Amino acid sequence: MPTSTDTDCVIRLDSLSMVYPTKSGGTVQALDDVSLSVRGGEFISIVGPSGCGKSTLLRIIMGLSRQTSGRVTFGPSEDTHRNQLGMVFQQPLLLPWRTVRKNLLMSPDLHRARDAATRAKADELLVMLGLEEFGDRYPNELSGGMQQRVGIGRALMHDPRILLMDEPFGALDAMTRDQMGLDLLKIWDQDRKTVLFVTHSIPEAVLLADRVVVMTPRPGRLADVVDVALPRPRRLENINTPEFGEIVLKIRKLLDSEHSAH
Amino acid sequence: MSTSTKRHAAEREAPEGEPVEAPARPGTPVRGRRRRVPEITYSVLVFLGLLVVWQVVVKLFDVSTILVPAPTAVAGSLVDGFQDGSLMTHSVVTLKEILLGFGIAVGSALVSAVLITQFRPVERVLFPLLILTQTIPKVAMAPLLIVWFGIGISSKVLTVALIAFFPLLINAVLGFRSAAHEQVEMLRSFGASRAQVMRHLQIPSALPHIFAGLEVAVILSVTGAVVAEFVGSSEGLGYLIQASNFTLDVARTFAVIVVLSAIGIALHAVVVRLGKWLVFWTATPTETAGEV
Ligand SMILES: Nc1ncnc2c1ncn2[C@@H]1O[C@H](COP(=O)(O)OP(=O)(O)OP(=O)(O)O)[C@@H](O)[C@H]1O
Numbered sequence: 339m340p341t342s343t344d345t346d347c348v349i350r351l352d353s354l355s356m357v358y359p360t361k362s363g364g365t366v367q368a369l370d371d372v373s374l375s376v377r378g379g380e381f382i383s384i385v386g387p388s389g390c391g392k393s394t395l396l397r398i399i400m401g402l403s404r405q406t407s408g409r410v411t412f413g414p415s416e417d418t419h420r421n422q423l424g425m426v427f428q429q430p431l432l433l434p435w436r437t438v439r440k441n442l443l444m445s446p447d448l449h450r451a452r453d454a455a456t457r458a459k460a461d462e463l464l465v466m467l468g469l470e471e472f473g474d475r476y477p478n479e480l481s482g483g484m485q486q487r488v489g490i491g492r493a494l495m496h497d498p499r500i501l502l503m504d505e506p507f508g509a510l511d512a513m514t515r516d517q518m519g520l521d522l523l524k525i526w527d528q529d530r531k532t533v534l535f536v537t538h539s540i541p542e543a544v545l546l547a548d549r550v551v552v553m554t555p556r557p558g559r560l561a562d563v564v565d566v567a568l569p570r571p572r573r574l575e576n577i578n579t580p581e582f583g584e585i586v587l588k589i590r591k592l593l594d595s596e597h598s599a600h
Numbered sequence: 601m602s603t604s605t606k607r608h609a610a611e612r613e614a615p616e617g618e619p620v621e622a623p624a625r626p627g628t629p630v631r632g633r634r635r636r637v638p639e640i641t642y643s644v645l646v647f648l649g650l651l652v653v654w655q656v657v658v659k660l661f662d663v664s665t666i667l668v669p670a671p672t673a674v675a676g677s678l679v680d681g682f683q684d685g686s687l688m689t690h691s692v693v694t695l696k697e698i699l700l701g702f703g704i705a706v707g708s709a710l711v712s713a714v715l716i717t718q719f720r721p722v723e724r725v726l727f728p729l730l731i732l733t734q735t736i737p738k739v740a741m742a743p744l745l746i747v748w749f750g751i752g753i754s755s756k757v758l759t760v761a762l763i764a765f766f767p768l769l770i771n772a773v774l775g776f777r778s779a780a781h782e783q784v785e786m787l788r789s790f791g792a793s794r795a796q797v798m799r800h801l802q803i804p805s806a807l808p809h810i811f812a813g814l815e816v817a818v819i820l821s822v823t824g825a826v827v828a829e830f831v832g833s834s835e836g837l838g839y840l841i842q843a844s845n846f847t848l849d850v851a852r853t854f855a856v857i858v859v860l861s862a863i864g865i866a867l868h869a870v871v872v873r874l875g876k877w878l879v880f881w882t883a884t885p886t887e888t889a890g891e892v
């Protein structure tokens with residue numbers, strides 16, 4: 339990754355709004371005037387009450403939904419495209435008829451780019467994810483946490499510069515979850531991808547991120563963007579420091595005040 | 601699905617109280633073929649038990665051979681039939697009708713299902729019509745088909761195809777629609793085209809449903825062929841049943857029924873094996889949409 343562009347903006351959201359039509363003929367405003375600049379290599383967590391439009395936001399960035407108004411631009415140069423995005427979903431969404439290795443190779447298979455190099459990369463990823471013995475197993479032979487790791491690996495396979503993660507650890511138990519968060523930080527530390535990480539857990543958001551985006555209840559607006567100026571590498575012990583507690587408290591207050599304002 | 605129908609059928613045939621146990625399968629792995637092998641064994645056991653009871657009852661109460669022949673008489677008739685070649689030639693005719701009709705049904709049902717699930721207008725126009733025609737009892741069409749296509753093999757093939765088509769179509773449509781929306785989005789997030797979503801997701805997701813449909817359809821195909829032969833034919837096992845009924849050769853009628861059952865069981869087993877082999881990732885068989 340070219341260091342000169344590290345501080346440049348890689349995703350720019352300009353007053354994004356999203357209005358869904360409902361079955362009963364009405365409308366639901368999921369996002370309202372969301373603007374945000376994300377710098378390259380930045381780890382951003384997004385927190386907000388359920389239904390505030392976090393998934394909608396990621397889906398728009400990914401190109402799975404089209405916004406009602408506003409713009410998404412990718413930087414820093416013209417040749418930055420959506421194919422430099424990788425998405426990790428809340429569910430692993432592995433294909434049960436493909437082995438773990440072949441699930442990792444999903445993206446190269448779709449682009450007919452499965453060669454020796456990608457296979458080597460898949461093996462590398464298996465090691466990195468701690469799944470080297472499970473390459474030839476099928477997803478239903480794996481635990482939930484392992485499946486989720488495959489889902490993350492699959493998104494990393496085509497080496498996206500930007501990783502969008504929608505509550506990737508939501509379905510995991512607390513212990514696995516902490517471990518996965520730290521593993522994710524390790525992976526992130528290797529080449530500092532830009533990460534947008536949606537979570538319901540405030541401590542998790544703070545532990546991982548450089549900045550935490552706090553959203554309001556529906557329609558989702560940005561309540562505030564909180565800087566997390568904690569040193570890296572982060573460890574689980576960070577959670578017990580007063581600085582950490584302060585940031586968590588600040589975010590909690592933001593969320594509470596937004597709640598009571600409604 | 602087919603599992604339960606089969607077990608019910610077995611219960612109906614064995615009122616003598618041959619216990620039909622739920623197949624216990626200790627120590628079998630969760631994944632893979634865990635159902636079929638013991639089940640066929642049970643079917644055979646039930647069948648043998650039935651034979652013994654039958655023989656005893658016939659001998660004990662001295663039942664008239666015109667009503668119910670003893671299993672030994674049926675066996676004798678079977679041997680005779682295969683020795684003089686008549687059972688074999690008629691079986692080949694019926695098997696040909698079944699396979700051709702079944703093949704046509706599979707092909708047309710799969711193509712229709714793809715069209716229906718891929719193209720909205722086709723779905724809008726065709727699907728209600730198909731559901732509507734589904735309510736027609738297909739065997740009632742057999743006499744018409746004989747009038748239209750003659751007494752030869754083509755009317756039988758079409759009857760079979762007609763009967764097998766609907767359960768296949770309904771299951772295939774369900775199958776092609778069964779892929780989770782999230783999975784579709786996952787593939788799209790990797791830039792998959794519509795054709796790729798079809799190939800990598802919708803077709804594999806449809807397979808368990810398609811095989812559930814095939815299991816129903818293959819048995820219906822046998823019924824279809826026999827019924828069509830009843831209505832009008834000069835060869836085939838259905839013809840043979842009518843002919844032997846006419847001459848009061850009840851042992852022979854039973855012998856033909858045995859052959860028909862064997863054909864049905866064999867074809868069903870082939871479909872099930874193929875399904876287990878292709879759909880290796882599901883531990884539990886998929887529920888079928890209501891049959892016929
Ligand atoms: N396809 C859709 N059609 C209609 N309304 C939708 C659709 N998708 C989302 N919504 C609505 O938009 C709002 C935001 O949904 P979204 O899934 O983005 O929330 P979220 O912040 O991800 O919630 P959660 O934390 O529970 O996942 C919700 O009120 C939801 O009902």
Ligand SMILES: [Mg+2]
Pocket residue numbers: 392393394504
């Ligand atoms: Mg969500």
